[in-house]
Amino acid sequence: MLGLVLLYWIGKYYYKLAEKYNRSRWGFAILGIATYYFGIIFFGLIIAVILEILAPVFLENLNELAFSLLSLPLGIFSTYSLYKLIEKRWEQKYVIQEPQEFPESY
Template sequence: MLGLILIYFIGKRFYDLADEHNENKWLYAILGVVIYYAAGFVVGILIGVLDLFVFYWGIDWDNTFKVNLLIGLPSGLISVYGFYILLEKKWKKKVMVNTAEIDDIGRSPEENI
């Protein structure tokens, strides 16, 4: 149940960010949730491979709640936060051009009034 609440708030933040910058709202809401799960998956696989072949950390892989809580949740949230900041900076740099101003190019100032 808590996972559904987390998914809702991740999607909501990306939805609102995309709405502020006139981007595709649902695409970025779903993409935020996908990045959360993908980052947890990649970090989980990476730690599993490192535990099995390189180091022996003695992680209890049978206790999935602890593994998800200690590995999946932080890695997913950090990656979602990084992606959010990246999109926010990218979209703030984008200049919004008013189409009414584009239509006035080449006209004298007296004609624009």
Template sequence: MLGLLFIYFIGKYFYELAKEFGKSQWGFAIAGVATYYLGGALLYFVVLVPLMFIIPDTIENMDDRDHGFLIVPFGIGACFLLYYLLKKRWHKEIPSPETIDAIGREEEN
């Protein structure tokens, strides 16, 4: 149940960010949710698989709840990183008022 709340709020924040900058709202909401799951998958490849070679019974002895507690921070961290990068990039694309005012003027030499 908690996972559904995470998915809802992640999608909502990405939807609102895309709406603010005039991008595809549903596309980026889905991309945000996919990033949450990819961040969880990254946990397995970066942390748990190498740990499995060091301590062989690590993954087998873990509960599903333990896996969930490990996946959530990685997923939220990946979403936060993508959100921050998108917001920063889209902020740079907004033209400043000086450049908008200079569009119709002739250059004086």
């Protein structure tokens, strides 16, 4: 259940970012969720290989819940990194026009 809430918030932030810069909102919401899963898989494999080299028996005795909790911050990190990268590139490329205020003489 908590995983679904996390996916909702990831999708929501990417959706809002794409909406702000007039991009495909649902496409970027799905991109954010896919990035989260990719980060978990990619960094999880890297950690598993390193742990297998350093302590071969450690992974066999590691609980599945503990490994999931270990990979959770890595997925969030990859999602946040991509979000900031996209935001920075779009800020440089696009100028957001703020609504102009009318003078008080009207």
